[in-house]
Amino acid sequence: MKRFIDIHIPISKCNLNCHYCYVNQENSRDRQVSPFKYSAEYIGKALSNERLGGICHFNLCGVGETLIPEETVDITREILKQGHYVMIVTNALLTKRLEQFSLFPEEYRKRLGFKCSFHYLELKKRGLLNKFFDNIDFIRKNGMSISIEMTPSDELEPYIDEVKKICTEREGALCHVTIPRDMTKEGIVLLSEHSFEEFCNIWEQFNSEMFEFKRNLWENKRNEFCYAGEWSGLLNVGDGIMTQCYGMCLKQNIFKDIKNPIKWSPIGKNCCLPHCYNSHSLLGLGVIPEISGNYALERDRVDNRDGSHWLTDEMREFLSHRLEDYNEVHSDEEQIRLDKSWRSKIKVQKKMDRMKTKVRTILK
CATH class of the missing domain: 1.20.5 (Single alpha-helices involved in coiled-coils or other helix-helix interfaces)
Structure with missing residues (x-):
C-alpha cells in the first residue's frame, strides 16, 4: 500500500434523516449534488498507479449518501481499473446502485468493499431493516467486501440487545462502532450526555477493534512526526483539490494538469487539530509509524455461522499492510x-x- 487517499464525493443530499448526522448538525440537508468538473475516465488517469507511486487504498465518502450520484459508480470503476483498492461509505439502501457494482469484473469486485453505515433507529422507523441486510447479503454474494459500522447514540441505548441480535442473526457477528462528534461545538467534542468514560463503558460490549483504536486516541494529541500529506491525501473529486489532511493544510489541484507530478508534503509536527478524529483509518494505516495498528482488524469480522470473513481475502490481506512498509521514513x-x-x-x-x-x- 503506497498511499491512502480519502475521497470526498460532492453530495450532501441523503435518503435518511438521522439526528446525529453531521448533515443535520450543519443544516446542509437541502443542498444537492455539486457538479463534477472532470469525467470519470479523466479522474482515473489522474489517479493512475504511476502518478501515485504505486497501489493505493481509496475511501469514497460523501457528506450525504455517497451512492446517490451516478458518477460514484463510474469513478469507482476507473480507480479499480488502475489496480487500486476501494471502499465506499454507504447506508446500503440504493439497491440499483449496488447492482451496478455487481456487474464489475470479478477482479475489480475482489478489490471493492462497502462500509455499511448501520442507522438502526432510522431503519427500524422506516421499515428498512430487512432491505439493509438483504443488500449486504447481495454485496457479499457477489464477491465484494462489507464492514458494518454503527454510530452509537444515547437514544440507541435501550435497543442495544436488539442491535446485537439482528447483527448476529443476519451477518454472523456484531457490527463495529465508532465515536460520534458534536459538530455544533468548537473543537472535537463527544456527541453524548455521558462522560467519555461512561460512554465507553456502555459501547465497549461490541468488542469492536475500531472502537478500541479510536477510544485509545480520543483527546490524545500526538506529537510525533505525521506523514499525512505525503503518505495520504484528502481529495475532492468534484474539482480536483487535494489537501494534506483535515486541519489547516496545503492544497493543490491535482486534476488541472495530470502531466504534472503531485506535490507530496507531510504535515509533520504542524497539525492544528486537538486530536486525530479520523484516527482509525489514518493512524490505523500508519501515517504516524510509532502508533501500531491493523486496519483490516478494524474492518473485518468473522461470520460465526460459517467461518467466512466480511472482507474478501484480497481486501483483508491488502488492509493488513502498513504505509511505512512501502514508504521512506525520514531522518530527524x-x-x-x-x-x-x-x-x-x-x-x-x-x-x-x-x-x-x-x-x-x-x-x-
Whole structure:
C-alpha cells in the first residue's frame, strides 16, 4: 500500500434523516449534488498507479449518501481499473446502485468493499431493516467486501440487545462502532450526555477493534512526526483539490494538469487539530509509524455461522499492510527541514487566499 487517499464525493443530499448526522448538525440537508468538473475516465488517469507511486487504498465518502450520484459508480470503476483498492461509505439502501457494482469484473469486485453505515433507529422507523441486510447479503454474494459500522447514540441505548441480535442473526457477528462528534461545538467534542468514560463503558460490549483504536486516541494529541500529506491525501473529486489532511493544510489541484507530478508534503509536527478524529483509518494505516495498528482488524469480522470473513481475502490481506512498509521514513534532520518548509509554504498560501478573497469582494 503506497498511499491512502480519502475521497470526498460532492453530495450532501441523503435518503435518511438521522439526528446525529453531521448533515443535520450543519443544516446542509437541502443542498444537492455539486457538479463534477472532470469525467470519470479523466479522474482515473489522474489517479493512475504511476502518478501515485504505486497501489493505493481509496475511501469514497460523501457528506450525504455517497451512492446517490451516478458518477460514484463510474469513478469507482476507473480507480479499480488502475489496480487500486476501494471502499465506499454507504447506508446500503440504493439497491440499483449496488447492482451496478455487481456487474464489475470479478477482479475489480475482489478489490471493492462497502462500509455499511448501520442507522438502526432510522431503519427500524422506516421499515428498512430487512432491505439493509438483504443488500449486504447481495454485496457479499457477489464477491465484494462489507464492514458494518454503527454510530452509537444515547437514544440507541435501550435497543442495544436488539442491535446485537439482528447483527448476529443476519451477518454472523456484531457490527463495529465508532465515536460520534458534536459538530455544533468548537473543537472535537463527544456527541453524548455521558462522560467519555461512561460512554465507553456502555459501547465497549461490541468488542469492536475500531472502537478500541479510536477510544485509545480520543483527546490524545500526538506529537510525533505525521506523514499525512505525503503518505495520504484528502481529495475532492468534484474539482480536483487535494489537501494534506483535515486541519489547516496545503492544497493543490491535482486534476488541472495530470502531466504534472503531485506535490507530496507531510504535515509533520504542524497539525492544528486537538486530536486525530479520523484516527482509525489514518493512524490505523500508519501515517504516524510509532502508533501500531491493523486496519483490516478494524474492518473485518468473522461470520460465526460459517467461518467466512466480511472482507474478501484480497481486501483483508491488502488492509493488513502498513504505509511505512512501502514508504521512506525520514531522518530527524529531514523531519526538521520538512517542518520548516511546511510553515513557509502555509504562510504563502494564507497570503494568496487573502488576496483572492479581496479580489472576489471587489468583483462583487
